[in-house]
Every structure is written in structure tokens, then in C-alpha cells.
Amino acid sequence: TQLLEQSPQFLSIQEGENLTVYCNSSSVFSSLQWYRQEPGEGPVLLVTVVTGGEVKKLKRLTFQFGDARKDSSLHITAAQPGDTGLYLCAGDSGSARQLTFGSGTQLTVLP
Amino acid sequence: GAVVSQHPSRVICKSGTSVKIECRSLDFQATTMFWYRQFPKQSLMLMATSNEGSKATYEQGVEKDKFLINHASLTLSTLTVTSAHPEDSSFYICSADTGIDTQYFGPGTRLTVL
Numbered sequence: 366t367q368l369l370e371q372s373p374q375f376l377s378i379q380e381g382e383n384l385t386v387y388c389n390s391s392s393v394f395s396s397l398q399w400y401r402q403e404p405g406e407g408p409v410l411l412v413t414v415v416t417g418g419e420v421k422k423l424k425r426l427t428f429q430f431g432d433a434r435k436d437s438s439l440h441i442t443a444a445q446p447g448d449t450g451l452y453l454c455a456g457d458s459g460s461a462r463q464l465t466f467g468s469g470t471q472l473t474v475l476p
Numbered sequence: 477g478a479v480v481s482q483h484p485s486r487v488i489c490k491s492g493t494s495v496k497i498e499c500r501s502l503d504f505q506a507t508t509m510f511w512y513r514q515f516p517k518q519s520l521m522l523m524a525t526s527n528e529g530s531k532a533t534y535e536q537g538v539e540k541d542k543f544l545i546n547h548a549s550l551t552l553s554t555l556t557v558t559s560a561h562p563e564d565s566s567f568y569i570c571s572a573d574t575g576i577d578t579q580y581f582g583p584g585t586r587l588t589v590l
Contacts, residue, residue, distance in 0.1 A: 398578070407482075407569050407581035408520070453519060463510070464571075464579060469519040 368392075369456055371467035378444055379475050386439045386470045388454035395459040397437045399428055402451040411439075444474045478504050480572050482582035489560055490590055497555045497585045499570030505550035506572035510579065511543075514567040526553045560589045 369390045378384055388397070396415045400408035412421050414430035414437060421428045425448075427440040437454055451471050455464040479502040489495050499509055507528045512520040524545050525533040532545035542564075544556040553572075557564055565588050571579040 400581075405567075405584065405586065407480075407571075407583045410578065410580065413578055463522060463525060466520045466522075471517065 369465055369467035371470050375471050377473040381443055384441050388467050389436045393434050394456035396457045398455045400453045446474045446476050449474050478580040480580045480582040482585050486586040488588045491561050494558045499553045499582050501551045501572040508573040509553040510571045511555050512569045562589045565589045
């Protein structure tokens with residue numbers, strides 16, 4: 366069974382601070398996706414990383430895929446209250462196109 | 477991005493009744509759809525993989541006779557929770573595979589069994 370561990374599980378910060386969320390596994394993934402989910406809604410895709418070492422930026426969000434394609438990180442610069450939500454990483458092993466989800470990071474950005 | 481809808485968005489039912497949840501891909505065809513359940517403050521747990529025109533593949537521990545899945549067309553998959561009990565209360569989410577390494581998720585269905 367492939368496992369994706371996310372850390373931290375909970376994070377509460379002040380507006381304007383920076384933060385990093387980590388997603389680690391002992392398994393190799395063909396691609397890895399990051400989602401943000403708000404209460405009572407489905408996850409919304411933020412980015413897909415495919416190539417080892419790849420870095421993608423989405424405004425104040427920077428996503429990195431590890432060289433070995435086993436881990437990933439999400440860095441948010443100058444966090445805003447609108448960034449509050451549950452951040453989920455999900456790995457695609459390529460088998461049956463199933464996603465393995467990480468445990469999630471609940472981010473709260475205080476004004 | 478691609479749009480996936482779910483209906484109903486929330487449902488309350490009595491114990492022992494059956495509930496059907498629909499998942500539709502609105503602007504693309506999906507040969508594969510997935511069903512997840514999510515408990516409060518937890519991550520998504522895959523229940524089953526739904527393939528158009530064939531039987532669903534269930535994850536270990538998921539009762540296929542309790543959670544009936546039908547994927548009759550390339551844009552519609554249904555999940556029926558049969559003889560629902562309070563422990564089945566959860567947030568059920570579907571996703572549809574675009575076929576290009578990306579899944580798009582529906583908005584979820586909140587099921588409450590009294």
C-alpha cells in the first residue's frame with residue numbers, strides 16, 4: 366500500500382507569513398497533484414507536477430516535485446486569509462489511474 | 477478546467493432506506509470515475525473505481541453489495557448506498573478522469589442517516 370504523509374497536519378499563521386507544506390512517500394509516483402478543499406466542497410486542483418525536480422509557480426504558491434518523484438512541497442508566500450483551507454497532495458502511481466491521497470494539511474490564516 | 481457535478485448536494489434519510497448519488501462529467505467524457513468518502517477533518521479515502529460498461533472495482537473493506545456503483549455512460553456514474561445506517565453518514569465525493577493524468581472532483585454530497 367502506497368502512503369503519502371503530509372506535514373504539518375494543522376497550521377495556523379498570521380496574514381503575511383510564509384509557510385511550507387510537505388508531502389513525503391517511500392514510493393515513486395508518475396505524477397503528483399495538489400488540491401485545496403474548502404468545507405462542504407470537493408477538492409479543487411491547484412497543480413500537477415510530473416517531472417522530477419520540477420518547480421511550478423501559481424501566483425504566491427510554489428510547488429516542487431522531488432528529484433526522485435517521491436516527495437513534494439508547497440510553499441506559500443505572504444499568506445492571506447483566502448488561502449485558508451485543507452491542502453491535499455495526491456500521487457498517481459500510473460496503475461489504474463488511481464490517486465493516493467495524503468493525510469491533508471489544514472491551514473488557517475488569521476487576519 | 478473540466479466540470480464535474482454531483483446530485484444531490486446533501487441528503488438526509490432514515491436508517492434502512494437507500495440513497496442514490498449521481499456524478500456527471502459535464503464537458504468531457506470519462507471512461508473512469510472514482511468514488512471517495514471523507515470523514516470530518518480527514519483526507520479522502522478511495523472506495524471504488526467505476527469503469528464505463530463494466531463492473532466497478534472496490535477497495536479492500538468496502539462492501540460492494542452495500543455501495544452499488546453503476547457507470548452506464550461516459551458522463552454518468554451513480555453510487556447507491558443501500559440500507560443506509562448512521563455510520564454511513566459521510567461526505568461522498570466523485571472524480572472523473574480526463575484521460576490526461578488529471579482528475580476533476582465533484583462538489584461532494586453530504587449524506588446524513590438518522
